[in-house]
Amino acid sequence: MIPFSPPRIDSKIVEEVAAALYSGWITTGPRTKMFEQELEHFTGASKVLCLNSATAGLEVMLRWFGVGKGDEVIVPAYTYAATANVIIHCGAKPVFVDSGDDFNLDVDAVGRAVTSKTKAIITVDIGGLPCDYLKIAELNKSERVKSLFVPATEEQALLGRPLMIADAAHSLGATYAGCPVGHPDLADTTVFSFHAVKNLTTAEGGAVCLNLPKPFDNIELYKYLCVKSLHGQNKDAFQKNQMGNWRYDIIEAGYKFNMTDVQAAMGLVELRRYRSDMLPKRKYIFEKYSEGFKNKKWARLPVTETDIKQTSYHAFMLRINGISEEQRDAIIQDIFLAGVAVNVHFIPLPMMTLYKNMGYQIKDYPKAYKLFASEISLPVYYSLTDEQIQKIIWVVGVAVEENLIK
Numbered sequence: 001m002i003p004f005s006p007p008r009i010d011s012k013i014v015e016e017v018a019a020a021l022y023s024g025w026i027t028t029g030p031r032t033k034m035f036e037q038e039l040e041h042f043t044g045a046s047k048v049l050c051l052n053s054a055t056a057g058l059e060v061m062l063r064w065f066g067v068g069k070g071d072e073v074i075v076p077a078y079t080y081a082a083t084a085n086v087i088i089h090c091g092a093k094p095v096f097v098d099s100g101d102d103f104n105l106d107v108d109a110v111g112r113a114v115t116s117k118t119k120a121i122i123t124v125d126i127g128g129l130p131c132d133y134l135k136i137a138e139l140n141k142s143e144r145v146k147s148l149f150v151p152a153t154e155e156q157a158l159l160g161r162p163l164m165i166a167d168a169a170h171s172l173g174a175t176y177a178g179c180p181v182g183h184p185d186l187a188d189t190t191v192f193s194f195h196a197v198k199n200l201t202t203a204e205g206g207a208v209c210l211n212l213p214k215p216f217d218n219i220e221l222y223k224y225l226c227v228k229s230l231h232g233q234n235k236d237a238f239q240k241n242q243m244g245n246w247r248y249d250i251i252e253a254g255y256k257f258n259m260t261d262v263q264a265a266m267g268l269v270e271l272r273r274y275r276s277d278m279l280p281k282r283k284y285i286f287e288k289y290s291e292g293f294k295n296k297k298w299a300r301l302p303v304t305e306t307d308i309k310q311t312s313y314h315a316f317m318l319r320i321n322g323i324s325e326e327q328r329d330a331i332i333q334d335i336f337l338a339g340v341a342v343n344v345h346f347i348p349l350p351m352m353t354l355y356k357n358m359g360y361q362i363k364d365y366p367k368a369y370k371l372f373a374s375e376i377s378l379p380v381y382y383s384l385t386d387e388q389i390q391k392i393i394w395v396v397g398v399a400v401e402e403n404l405i406k
């Protein structure tokens with residue numbers, strides 16, 4: 001079986017993880033701080049906070065901004081559950097918007113969804129292709145949106161508009177208008193995921209780029225979020241461990257969201273070879289697939305770049321023109337039977353029991369449904385060989401063509 005997305009684990013990773021394990025310091029400490037600094041350098045972010053997941057990063061930012069009961073947060077219908085579940089954790093209401101043709105959220109639909117209850121907009125770069133960052137930022141800073149905004153906390157009053165949170169779980173290394181995703185020009189805050197299937201993995205993990213505009217102080221915000229993401233404790237374990245520094249205080253009922261140095265050890269190795277080695281390999285696989293399917297009338301290839309966007313080559317989201325959801329499922333079954341693991345990114349959230357029970361209906365998001373019903377994600381990972389790529393192209397072609405004539 002050709003697997004879908006095994007992590008890249010080699011001697012460099014094992015050696016650096018072993019070094020962390022033998023160092024005597026395995027939880028949040030020097031390696032996590034170094035990983036944060038290197039991510040700042042990589043993205044140009046004002047400050048980066050590493051956490052145990054992207055989910056934690058999304059939630060901590062909503063909570064910091066005081067999003068709660070009675071509030072609305074705009075979010076794509078076409079995303080993974082983490083993006084919207086955190087809104088429910090905070091007691092607020094997810095307001096789903098439909099997709100554009102490239103899987104990312106439709107900017108006009110975002111504009112229509114803004115109300116006087118909107119406290120944040122969470123964008124997603126599906127499959128690694130950046131969303132329309134500047135158009136959404138422009139909309140979010142427009143007089144109309146600002147005049148609708150009703151601040152309820154000090155932070156909300158200071159910003160004077162909804163918080164723009166970029167869920168960049170898929171898009172580390174992607175660029176928009178020449179800026180790396182995570183850069184201050186693109187969003188107030190950007191969250192990366194380092195989950196096992198992501199381009200850069202720390203097994204589980206995430207990072208938050210803090211890029212709040214003035215008069216916010218991103219360094220102070222970082223210090224506060226370190227406390228908030230560790231039980232509200234005013235010193236982390238590493239600081240407490242320094243001589244004479246044992247006494248600590250708990251200033252609020254914070255969370256347990258911190259990253260460990262064992263995770264950061266993996267992240268450091270991966271980040272240092274990400275642009276020179278991981279991204280080119282993923283690009284190569286995308287090009288091979290595109291070449292393999294380019295003459296197939298039924299194939300719609302994923303967008304990898306436009307005049308302003310450049311993907312991170314996370315998911316190769318192939319679309320099959322003119323098929324039903326049932327046909328797509330049958331194609332996937334045949335692909336599996338031929339020894340290739342594929343996936344679907346994603347089942348739109350209004351199709352999930354949780355969200356259906358809350359009253360959302362997929363018929364209100366017709367574009368998201370159409371994208372979902374025709375989509376198949378193919379394997380993309382570092383160790384994928386040329387022979388495997390050719391086998392996948394062949395197997396997918398046979399499965400599609402046999403099902404199309406049925």
Ligand SMILES: Cc1ncc(COP(=O)(O)O)c(C=O)c1O
Binds near residue numbers: 079080167193205
């Ligand atoms: C779009 C999106 N957002 C958020 C997440 C959550 O990431 P994590 O598992 O690091 O919390 C994922 C994970 O798959 C995702 O695909």
